[in-house]
Amino acid sequence: MSTLTAPPSEARGARALAKRLSLHLDTLPTAAAVTIFIGMIVYGEAAYGRIVQFNTLSNLLxxxxHLIILAVGLTFVILTGGIDLSVGAVIAFSSVAGVMLMNAGWDPWLAMGLMVLIGTxxxxxxxxxIQYFHVQPFIATLAMMFLGRGLASILSTVPERLADDSPVRELGTQIKLYDGPKVNDVAITPGVIIAAVVVAAAFFVLHRTRTGRTVYAIGGSEQSAALMGxxxxxxKMWVYIISGTLAGLAAVVYTARLGSxxxxxxxGWELDAIAATVIGGTLLTGGAGFVLGSVVGALVLGLMNVLITRDGGIPPEATTIxxxxxxxxxxxxQRAVLARRRE
Amino acid sequence: MSANAHRPAEALKGLVRRQYFWGIVAIALLLLVNLIKDPGYLAFSIGSSGNLVGNVIDILRAAAPIILIAVGMCLVVATGGIDLSVGSVMVVAGAVSMEFLSGAPDTVGSGLAAIGLVIAVSAALGAVNGVLVSVVGLQPFISTLVIMLAGRGLAKVITGGQNTAATNESFRWIANGYVLGLPVVFLLALLLALAMGFLVRRSALGLMLEAIGMDAKAARLAGVNRRALLFTVYILGGVLAGFAGVFATASVMTVDVSRTGYQLELDAILAVVIGGTSLAGGKFNITGAVVGAILIATLDKTVVFLGVSSSATPAFKAVVIVVLCLLQSERVRRAFRQRRAATARPAEREAVAA
Known part of the structure; x- marks a missing residue:
């Protein structure tokens, strides 16, 4: 990370600039992500129109x-050099279990709390x-992925609909912040607020607390981190608990929006979340990255979906490709940047 | 220590070492359960055209694709990697062959051409994994995860989202035909597994793969061509998965883009782990993987036979994987060793006193 002091003098011109750039080499992927995001917006506006307007951008958020929440959780895990492949399946199990409990007469708020706890x-x-039995992270979370998907299939294999008057749906209702002309409003949902709070909390934890610095240190070198005391x-336990809990929270937000x-x-959401994190500039090997970058990464993927829908020429099946x-x-x-930095 | 004082215990330990022995025990137990439910379960009969017909034959037939992907997975895992893409390679192989055959005449030639096409496509997908892992140096699970998720999308793009069906008698024969009274699929799968086993165990290839899995750097210093070997192993895994895809689609001559090969990587990993291959890499056992694959097929058939909802099996398999991983972990092994040492100690003291 660039905690080093800024180059001594800006006046040296090109050389100083080059040095500055090389110091900030690990922010390059994040910068690339921001550039791509802006580029996609510009291209979308030029090619299809109606992209830079309040309702499109509100809908993007x-x-x-849910993807932003997932990506934040994975950022923690990937920063330590681990991985969590179970998030998509955790969402499936948690949301199916939650909706079925609510339909069986459970108190919705209690059920929502349980949904989050299932993730935990x-x-x-x-x-x-991973920590106490030294199973490789991808094997352990892969097993959890199959377990979650299997448990969800045991519960139900058909869509479970949320009751129309369920208070959970309120989490997915849009709140107009600014009433624009026609449907062009600035709107958010409580789900978006939850995501924003999660991002802010994660930013604080990662960049302002000891736990956050330990997360980075483990990713840099687990052995050194342990030797430093x-x-x-x-x-390491905490990052997986955080990732699981956020997957449970994402299940609540997604279910509230969809209603089933x-x-x-x-x-495939594990791929989306990993992609969002990596696009946002977090090294897959751990030790470097930004939680805000992951948000940008998630938005890039979301915008990509919007553009694919608008285009109509690309089959939706191709999205995963x-x-x-x-x-x-x-x-x-990332490989190229790392190789460059080692030189 | 008190090694020769416990002959029977020593013999038992030898059996425990050979982990796939327990796989065979489990198969026997499952068959026993079925036998209790229906005393005629194991009965064979000669079918109309002189073929063996029976539940066991069904199990062998179902085991064929799992054997293939398990053998491929076994080699990949030996190098310390993993191939999560086998299920998706299967569906792509199925999609390619069905899409090709639906427009081709019903001849032996087009059946062979379809198989050639499948080999080419699955080798290409395996090669993508191979390049990403060996040349780029990406973690295996990431590159194969991308193929796992993108592969299913690819299959949907190939068939246009349809479940394409086709007719070709020679292609169908692979899955439904018989040689010497046994299903062709099983014989083919066994043949391929044997060929693979011979290839890696009768040459230094297997040792080299294990060397890479144990310590990639040491292997390189010892002169093992890590890059070429990894590349080959992922291509082999891809081609074997392609064959598995042919087996899975040829029996019904339809590719189901969302269900063919779905979650079969779970079966492959489970078969490999049951067979005593460590997921940490560095040692593998192809015989074990074959036993594991047959066990899984037996389990699947038993679940259906007993009338248990088959949706519960993936969760159950996942639990088994977790348990086997725990048994392989150092902490649990140490706990077992300590307990054994604790029970052995009094005997030792007696020996010293004597």
């Missing part, structure tokens, strides 16, 4: 609130496997 439980299970085992849950919800392609390109970019 509303429709991707999955995260804790992965964390124990940092609480490595506890922190199904066992196939969230297939494109997401995968983008992820690979960014991983290659």
């Amino acid at each position: 509303i429709n991707n609130a 439980a999955f995260g804790a299970a992965s964390g124990v496997l 940092l609480p490595v085992p506890a922190t 849950a199904q066992n196939i919800t969230g297939i 494109i997401t995968g392609g983008i992820l690979l390109v960014f991983v290659l970019l």
Whole structure:
């Protein structure tokens, strides 16, 4: 990270600029993500129109609130050099279980709390496997992914609809902040507010607390972090618990918006969340990255979906191919940057 | 220590070491359960055209695709990697072959051409994984995860989102035909597994793969061509998964883009782990993987036979994977060792006193 002091003098012109750039080399992917996001907006506006307007941009936030929450959770995990492949399946199990409980007469708020706690439980299970039994992160979370998907399928294989008068739906109702002409309003949902709070809290934890610095230190070198006396085992447990809990929270937000849950919800979302995190500039090997970058990454993916829908020429099935392609390109970019820095 | 004082215990330990022995025990137990439900479960009969017909034959037939992906996964896992894309390679292979055959004449030639096409496409997908892992140096699970999720999208793009069906008798024969009274699929799968086993165990190839899995750097210093080997292993895994896709689609001559091969990477990983291959890499056992695959097929059939909802099996399999991972972990092994040492200690003391 660029905690080093700024170059001594700005006056040296090109050389100083080059040095500054090389110092900030690890922000390059994030900068690239921001550039791509702006580029996509400009291209979309030019090619299809009606992109830079209040309701499109509000909808971008509303429709991707769950992805932002997931990406924040994965940022923690990936920063430590781990991975969490279970988030999509956790959402499936948590949302199906939650909706079924509510339909069975449970208090909706209690059920929502349980949905979040289901995520916490999955995260804790992965964390124990990884930290105390030294199972590789991707194996442990892969097992949790199959477990979550399997449990969701046991519960139900058809869409479970939320009752129309359920207070959960309120989390997905739009609140107009600014009443524009026709439908061109600035609107948010409580889901978006939740996502914003999550992002702010994650930013604070990662950049302003000891826990956050330990997360970065583990990603840099777990051994060194342990030798420095940092609480490595506890922190590693925490990142998986955070990731699981946020997956549970994302399940609440998504279910509230959609009004139904199904066992196939969230297939491939682990890829989306990993892609958002990596696009946002977090190193897949850990140790460097920004939580705000992950938000940009999530928005890039969301905007991509909007553009694909607007274009109409690309089959929606191709979305995962494109997401995968983008992820690979960014991983290659990271490799190049790392190789450059080592020189 | 008190090694020769406990002959029977020592023999038992040897059996425990051979982990796939427990796989065979589990298969026997499952068959026993079925036998209790229906005393005629294991019965064979000679079908109309001189073929063996029976539940066991069904199990062998269902085991064929799992055997193939398990063998491929086994080699990949030996290098310390993982291939999450096998299920998606299967569906792409199925989509390619069905899409090709639906427009081709019903001849042996077009059946063979479809298989050639499948080999080419699945080798290409395996090569993508291979390049990303060996040349780019990406973590295996990321590159294969991308293929796993993008592959299903690719299959949908190939068939236009449809579940394409086709007719080709020679292609269908692969899945439904019989040689010497046994299903062709099983014989083919066994043959391929044997060929793979011979290839890696009768040459230094297997050792080299294990060397990479144990310590990539040491392997390189010892002169193992890590890059080329990894590349080959992922291509092999891809081609085997492609064949598995042919097996899975040829029996019904339809590719189901959202269900063919779905979550079969779970079966492959489970088969490999049951067979005693460590997911940490560095050792593998192809015989074990084959036993594991047959066990999974037996389990699937048993669940259906007993009338248990088959939606519960993935969760159950995931739990088994977690348990096996725990058994492989150092902490649990140490706990077991300590307990064994604690029970052995009194005997030792007696020996010293004597």
